[in-house]
Amino acid sequence: xxxxxxxxxxxxxxxxxxxxxxxxxxxxxxxxxxxxxxxxxxxxxxxxxxxxxxxxxxxxxxxxxxxxxxxxxxxxxxxxxxxxxxxxxxxxxxxxxxxxxxxxxxxxxxxxxxxxxxxxxxxxxxxxxxxxxxxxxxxxxxxxxxxxxxxxxxxxxxxxxxxxxxxxxxxxxxxxxxxxxxxxxxxxxxxxxxxxxxxxxxxxxxxxxxxxxxxx
Numbered sequence: 258x259x260x261x262x263x264x265x266x267x268x269x270x271x272x273x274x275x276x277x278x279x280x281x282x283x284x285x286x287x288x289x290x291x292x293x294x295x296x297x298x299x300x301x302x303x304x305x306x307x308x309x310x311x312x313x314x315x316x317x318x319x320x321x322x323x324x325x326x327x328x329x330x331x332x333x334x335x336x337x338x339x340x341x342x343x344x345x346x347x348x349x350x351x352x353x354x355x356x357x358x359x360x361x362x363x364x365x366x367x368x369x370x371x372x373x374x375x376x377x378x379x380x381x382x383x384x385x386x387x388x389x390x391x392x393x394x395x396x397x398x399x400x401x402x403x404x405x406x407x408x409x410x411x412x413x414x415x416x417x418x419x420x421x422x423x424x425x426x427x428x429x430x431x432x433x434x435x436x437x438x439x440x441x442x443x444x445x446x447x448x449x450x451x452x453x454x455x456x457x458x459x460x461x462x463x464x465x466x467x468x469x470x471x472x473x
Contacts, residue, residue, distance in 0.1 A: 258415065261284075262286050263297075263306065288312075317349050412434050417462065
């Protein structure tokens, strides 16, 4: 899953980016509202984490300009904890609102809930045959056996299982699994698909030639 983090506090930006990448997210960043709006409007993100008090455009202005043309889920993360601020953020199009200081595990849970909602999933557990993906525990099991996956392999399985039965194009996978700092070699996706098949069976991810990949 690919996130956009718009945050002007350098220390918080650095720590959050590191923590989210350790949780298998691809993370792009912006340090002001103008750059954040440009990125949120032009790239495919699974969720945007948006600070309220930003140079350039503040978080509320970013939201007002982003909506209604862009449906990406937005989680506001701000020190402004007043009821009028929360109401303004939600009315401007935020899907969730979390105030600083915050618990990182709670932030992760809110992200998972927002991303699940966009794909119509209601549970953290998604099953495909004997394979079970637990998005809360971030684990994959096959017939009850834990399957160790690298961060990128897990992200690939999670993205496809959240869209189970849907053929996902290679370009969409690249857009959602790699951030702007990744060196996206042309065959990197094939390598990850091959590795997942070795661990979960060749038939687990089917190839629709000319169209993309699918988990039935």
